[in-house]
Amino acid sequence: MKxxxxxxxxxxxxxxxxxxxxxxxxxxxxxxxxxxxxxxxKILAGFAFGVFAxxxxxxFKSWVMKRVTK
Numbered sequence: 001m002k003x004x005x006x007x008x009x010x011x012x013x014x015x016x017x018x019x020x021x022x023x024x025x026x027x028x029x030x031x032x033x034x035x036x037x038x039x040x041x042k043i044l045a046g047f048a049f050g051v052f053a054x055x056x057x058x059x060f061k062s063w064v065m066k067r068v069t070k
Contacts, residue, residue: 018059026055 019027029051036045 021059022055026052029055 029048033045033048033052036042036048
């Protein structure tokens with residue numbers, strides 16, 4: 001039971017950190033993209049998803065750079 005709780009805490013912390021690192025631009029990009037896509041605004045949704053992807057790429061790149069430089 002203790003391992004399950006530790007795993008849940010680890011997942012929750014990872015999700016919380018992702019939201020904090022992603023910032024308002026990334027979160028809004030994802031939400032706006034999800035809203036615009038079914039409404040038929042696929043090009044605008046693509047721009048919104050692009051903002052979301054760029055923010056996540058920056059997070060991933062900084063994580064890799066930290067691992068490489070250690």
